[in-house]
Amino acid sequence: MRRQMAGRNALRAGVCSLVVIAAAIGWPQIGLPATPPAAVPAEFKKGEAAFNANCARCHGERGVGTSQGPPLVHKIYEPNHHGDAAFQRAAALGVRAHHWQFGDMPKISTVPAAEVDEIIKYVRWLQRQAGIF
Structure with a gap:
């Protein structure tokens, strides 16, 4: 159970990081x-x-x-x-x-x-x- 929570938290952190990076570089520029x-x-x-x-x-x-x-x-x-x-x-x-x-x-x-x-x-x-x- 604890391992599942750690995996979910890592996934959330990764997704949040991608969103922040995408926003910072202006991607996708439309x-x-x-x-x-x-x-x-x-x-x-x-x-x-x-x-x-x-x-x-x-x-x-x-x-x-x-x-x-x-x-x-x-x-x-x-x-x-x-x-x-x-x-x-x-x-x-x-x-x-x-x-x-x-x-x-x-x-x-x-x-x-x-x-x-x-x-x-x-x-x-x-x-x-x-x-x-």
Whole structure:
């Protein structure tokens, strides 16, 4: 009986330690901004509207992710890792799942490249607001 109690206490201590460590390092980071969102400047409004119409269903309002798709406001999608051309290719060709377990992203061929450029500008603004770059 005493041995069982010691085992349970050790398990509890281990779980608590993992929770504290995960909280301390910010894992899992799911792209949520640390501060209240700023008002979107006029120069990014067109991209915001296009994002909301074509991307937000899966990538969430303001790019924070959903149960259907990953957050774009995340370090993985910073320009040095996923440049603007990667976003253009994703829209035009789709993407095989490689960082997340949401499944493959289908191509979004109904969105013209110029509109994808506006979406990219908006996403990059969101990323800057979150301190990603």
